[in-house]
Amino acid sequence: MTTTGASATSVRQRNLARVLTLLHLDGPRSRAALTEETGLNRSTIGDLVGELAALGLVEERAPDAARRAGRPSPVVVTSGSAVAIAAHPEIDALTLAAVTLDRSVIARVRIPWRDAPSPEVAAAAIAARIAQWRAGALADHRIVGVGVAVPGLVRTSDGVVRDAPHLRWRDAPLAALVQSAAGLPTTVGNDASLGARAEHLFGAARGHADVIYLNGGASGIGGGVIAHGTMLGGAGGYAGEFGQNRPGIEDASDRRAPGGVLEDEVGRARLLAALGASATDADDHALARALQTTSAPAARAERDRQRRILSTALANAVNVLNPSVVVLGGFLAALASSDLPGLTAAVRGQAMPACAESLDLRLASLADDRLLIGAAEAAFEPVLADPASAG
Structure with missing residues (x-):
């Protein structure tokens, strides 16, 4: 049977996604463990890990010498250099965080406001903080996208906030506003739904x-x-x-x-x-x-x-x-x-x-991180589905 170029690319995309998602959800693995858990052969795993490393999504580390038995296999971990920006606008403040693929929160800020802002003001505040972080705390990191957790009804297909009554937002194209202001792919979802996703994947x-x-x-x-x-x-x-x-x-x-x-x-x-x-x-x-x-x-x-x-x-x-x-x-x-x-x-x-x-x-x-991790997960989703898109 002949494999066409398109189908071979599709298979490789699925395998890259499979390996990265496994590391993201379940933590560090040796190449040997990845081979066993995926059913792929050793050379294929080595090739996939090499491509993910070149994309800046994983790193290889030396194995623990204390556990050496036979020939040790390098340990593959998700990279700390790829981050998602998570944002949670509430009626009293905007909380922002930079979250890595291993769910580490490496930067966080809470920006209080006296009155609930307009969607445009919130988008501008998110973009301004991202610009500050890019020039400082995240200068050596690559931001793959923004996830926004909103306390209201969100149309998931296009990130339009249909109704966030406490913020007084109605039919606000928040995903488009943030993407335009920050210049980054943006996903918007209901905050509690994103919290549910985080607790289901990683928490209680x-x-x-x-x-x-x-x-x-x-x-x-x-x-x-x-x-x-x-x-x-x-x-x-x-x-x-x-x-x-x-x-x-x-x-x-x-x-x-x-x-x-x-x-x-x-x-x-x-x-x-x-x-x-x-x-x-x-x-x-x-x-x-x-x-x-x-x-x-x-x-x-x-x-x-x-x-x-x-x-x-x-x-x-x-x-x-x-x-x-x-x-x-x-x-x-x-x-x-x-x-x-x-x-x-x-x-x-x-x-x-x-x-x-x-x-x-x-x-x-996940305590105070639950909504932020959920929002970051939404931002990471396209990269987890197609790691090559992060290149």
Whole structure:
């Protein structure tokens, strides 16, 4: 059988992608291990590794001498010189990070703003910080793209923000704005969906095929659903808006926002107000400590009220989607951490027994990096699919 030039190129592209993705997801491997895990022969692996190294995507290092048995094989690792820029605009600040293929965050900045900016202002701020990093901290790095995590509905096909209500963005062509301002390929996605992807690949949900992820931030509650190992996007890419569901509230005295949605009842601002703190007084780690240790009756009552409402919302989601793991991030992790076993029991008590019998509630393990790693993953996706495109 004769292999045409086009098909040979396609096979090589797939093999390059396979090796790079394996190193990206699972960490350093020797050439021997890559040969065994891919089923490719040694010379092909050597050739592929050489091309990936020439593209600046991997490096080879000497093996650990202490583990030498027979002829040692060089260890292949993803390169620290290729980075993605992750951006997360919120109503109170813009967070930016430079993330390497091994998920190391090598630069980070939080730029506060008094009022939610326009999409154009946000794009200009992202481009300005990238320019500063290029002249300084990232002078010796190659930026492969930008990933932006937005708290709102994003049309995944073209990166248009259909509606980010807290930012007051509607039908904003954010991907095009950032790409024009920064001169880099740009991918835009919903922040919670990107967080779900990060926790599924690298964090608390790693190894699980059916996952619900809920993220709580300054702009409300979003989420992501993974079914049989695949992220569910929906017809337009808008799936996972748990915060916009009408909550089931059994005790009328628990309701604070008549006719409101889940994020109107369960919110960071309400928790901080009950604790007597302002939005700038506490990050989510400090909020978790405060909720665990507070003796103030008003704060304890608000914490418990929100946990009751959240448990019902989670039970409804569990009944519909039957996940093995529910992961909570942001202020929802802070709310849950005061008594995670108690929240788990409350969810199981309201869900159908068969749907909840193997249920595990977990806190996001990537902490403050979860949305940034998810955004970076979106920026890396084209390179992982076609490593030669990074040349």
